[in-house]
Amino acid sequence: MTAASVRVEVRDGVPVVVVTGEIDIVNAAEVGGQLFNAAPNSAPGLVVDLSGVSYLDSRGVHLLFELANRLRMRHQHLHLVVPSRA
Template sequence: MMLTGQIRVQHLNGVLVASLEGEVDIANAAQLGAQLTAAVPNTVSGFVLDLTPTTYMDSRGIHLILDLAERGQRGQQQMRLVVPEQSHIRRILFLSRVQDAVPIDTAVDEAVAAMTTR
């Protein structure tokens, strides 16, 4: 059974938080990337990508995150990831050294606080 990814967007303390639910793989990464790009306007100073509800991610998901980080840098937007400490996705991201490109927090409130105090 394939669980397709879905994006949910909310604003917390003035910070845009996009939650990626389900799976991110070769079959849906491009579609999810387009949805995230549309959900994060160029006018915001930054955003949080919450991977807490993400159940699976392959290399296309890692590329998606790095592409979003690069887009954010070009637009001078700060980006932070949220991945719980015990998540298997966190291990994948750290093995891929994603933390060198994007700060990784363990909770949404932690990421939002970091963005509002910079």
């Protein structure tokens, strides 16, 4: 089983989700649920820090697009933090 850890912090009123581990078909739904719930309607957007993610498969990429679309419908922004080696 693959594992991912999701931690939510709030910085200057903006939720920042720090994800570590692997995101794949096994855990993408669980991780996605945590990401979707991290941004209240009152937030200007969401920052997702993927610096600690060691593996991201196509299902993980799909959930990021889905998250961006959901936020866009609420007039919120998605910002991704990725390591320079990505």
